[in-house]
Amino acid sequence: MASISTSRYFTILCLFTLYFKSLNADSNSSFYFKNFGKDSNFESVLALYGNANVVNDGLAIQLTAPIVSSAGRVIYKKPIKFYSGIPKKLVSFSTYFSFSMSPDSRNGDGLAFIVFSDGYPVDLFDNNTFGLPGGGNFKFLSVEFDTLMDDKYGDNNDNRIGISLSNFVSLKVTNFSSISMGLNSGNRLQVWIDYEAGSRRLEVRMNKIGENRPVDPLLFRRIDLPKIWPENEEFFVGLSSSNRNSTQLCNVYSWSLSTRRSPDWMHSEPLDPFVYKDSVENEIKIHKKSDCVMRILSALILGVGLGALGSFIGMFIWTIFANRRLIAITPEDECAIKPVVDEKVSANEKQYVSV
Numbered sequence: 001m002a003s004i005s006t007s008r009y010f011t012i013l014c015l016f017t018l019y020f021k022s023l024n025a026d027s028n029s030s031f032y033f034k035n036f037g038k039d040s041n042f043e044s045v046l047a048l049y050g051n052a053n054v055v056n057d058g059l060a061i062q063l064t065a066p067i068v069s070s071a072g073r074v075i076y077k078k079p080i081k082f083y084s085g086i087p088k089k090l091v092s093f094s095t096y097f098s099f100s101m102s103p104d105s106r107n108g109d110g111l112a113f114i115v116f117s118d119g120y121p122v123d124l125f126d127n128n129t130f131g132l133p134g135g136g137n138f139k140f141l142s143v144e145f146d147t148l149m150d151d152k153y154g155d156n157n158d159n160r161i162g163i164s165l166s167n168f169v170s171l172k173v174t175n176f177s178s179i180s181m182g183l184n185s186g187n188r189l190q191v192w193i194d195y196e197a198g199s200r201r202l203e204v205r206m207n208k209i210g211e212n213r214p215v216d217p218l219l220f221r222r223i224d225l226p227k228i229w230p231e232n233e234e235f236f237v238g239l240s241s242s243n244r245n246s247t248q249l250c251n252v253y254s255w256s257l258s259t260r261r262s263p264d265w266m267h268s269e270p271l272d273p274f275v276y277k278d279s280v281e282n283e284i285k286i287h288k289k290s291d292c293v294m295r296i297l298s299a300l301i302l303g304v305g306l307g308a309l310g311s312f313i314g315m316f317i318w319t320i321f322a323n324r325r326l327i328a329i330t331p332e333d334e335c336a337i338k339p340v341v342d343e344k345v346s347a348n349e350k351q352y353v354s355v
Contacts, residue, residue, distance in 0.1 A: 029080055032256035036061050046255075047075045049123050050131065060251040063241035064108065071131030071242035073114075074252065075122050079234035080259060082197060082226040089261040090197035090226060097239065097255040098190040098209055101147060101248060107184055108243030110147040111250050113193055115225070116140040118234045131242035139166050139228055143193055143204055147184040148244065159183050161204060163221045165228075174219045181208060188253065200224045 036042045037058025048054075051065040052072030063072040084091050099111055112130040116122070117139045125131040130144065144162045159182060162173040181189060188209035195202045202225075203217035229235045237257060241250040 029078055030256070030258040031076070034254045035059055045077060047077055047122075049073050049075065050125050055251070060253045063111070063239065063250045063252060064243040064248060066247050066249060068245055068247060069243070071125045071240070073122065073131070073238050073240035074255070075236060075238035076257060077236075079118060079236055081231075081234055082229050083231040085261050088231065091259050091261055092195055092197040093237075093257065093259045094192070094194045095237065095255070095257045096190065096192050098188055098253045099145075099239075099251060100186055100188045100253070101145075101184045101250050102186050103184050104243075104246040104248040106244075106246040106248075107147040108246045108248035108250070109241065110183060111145045111239060111241045111252075113143040113191075114140055114238050114240055115142075115235055116238070117229065118236065120236070122236075122238065125242070129242070130240045132240055141165055141202075141223070141225065141228075143202075145183050145191070147248070161206070161219050163202065163204070163219065163223075165223065172219060172221045181206065184248065195223075195225065197226060200226075 031045050033040050033042050033046075035058050036054050040058065048061065050063075050072035051067075051070040052061055052063050052074055053065070054060075055062045061074055063074065064070045065072075080091065080093065082091050083089070095113065097113070101108075101110060109130045112132070114130075114132065120138050120140065129146075129148075130142070132140070132142070142164045144160075144164060146160050146162060160173055181187075183189070190207055190209050190211075192205040192213055193203070194205075200222050202221050202223050204219040205214045205217050207214055239252055239255065243250070
């Protein structure tokens with residue numbers, strides 16, 4: 001009976017564990033490659049297209065070849081959703097990669113981090129910026145590290161970072177003319193791109209290899225990506241490059257990505273603090289008492305839940321160890337037990353005998 005009850009508690013504990021894991025199963029999508037050698041097994045996660053190729057024994061992925069008009073890209077195979085888990089929560093993502101672009105008398109396009117919809121022709125290349133197909137109803141977001149000045153798209157600088165949405169005209173641009181980092185200098189650079197789904201804020205940071213992550217973003221923009229990719233629509237991420245009429249080489253040395261669900265306390269639609277300031281203050285005054293009551297109830301519910309969980313764990317541990325402490329009484333122990341004699345009765349008997 002004890003073994004049956006123990007296995008029952010163990011089964012319940014396993015079910016609880018599987019349930020809590022399932023809550024985050026859809027939202028957790030991550031990888032990290034510090035190189036692309038055979039031991040990294042990157043081909044199970046990443047796919048190469050165009051002229052992209054692994055070079056220097058896996059030290060880097062070379063997106064463009066040392067020939068004119070080459071292009072290549074690397075894509076993360078697993079689809080991602082901006083809504084995931086039980087209950088549905090917004091999903092944010094962060095990515096990091098290090099790269100370098102060789103100097104050339106005729107610069108190429110550079111490198112772009114892209115977010116695109118399912119069905120986007122990832123294996124199609126043309127003469128557009130970064131080799132990305134243009135036109136049609138393709139939805140994509142690109143963070144561009146541009147080394148080509150192109151008046152067609154309003155590029156007035158050949159050393160710039162831009163954010164574009166579903167076209168090649170940048171929504172926001174930062175020039176590197178005042179920064180001691182050249183995109184096409186041949187030096188290794190590292191990039192951090194973070195998208196916070198709760199605030200709809202995209203931030204871009206960059207620094208030289210070996211330097212720390214900057215506190216302030218180099219470029220940021222508020223973009224409502226969950227509206228572009230609704231609840232049931234998937235998207236993919238990748239890195240793409242094209243050298244146009246040059247022989248510029250673009251190498252990627254490391255790449256990582258992680259996704260995370262928004263915390264429970266975060267509102268799915270962030271409010272503008274300037275527009276709603278007065279209404280929020282009035283609402284706080286009106287509902288101040290009710291908020292206190294809700295906090296007390298929440299604390300009580302949390303306490304009851306933790307108490308129940310502690311009792312369950314205590315019963316589980318007690319059931320396991322109680323069976324090992326059974327004490328059996330032997331016949332010799334029974335014989336060793338001495339009867340208890342009432343002192344008052346013994347004294348009366350002695351008095352009767354003396355009389």
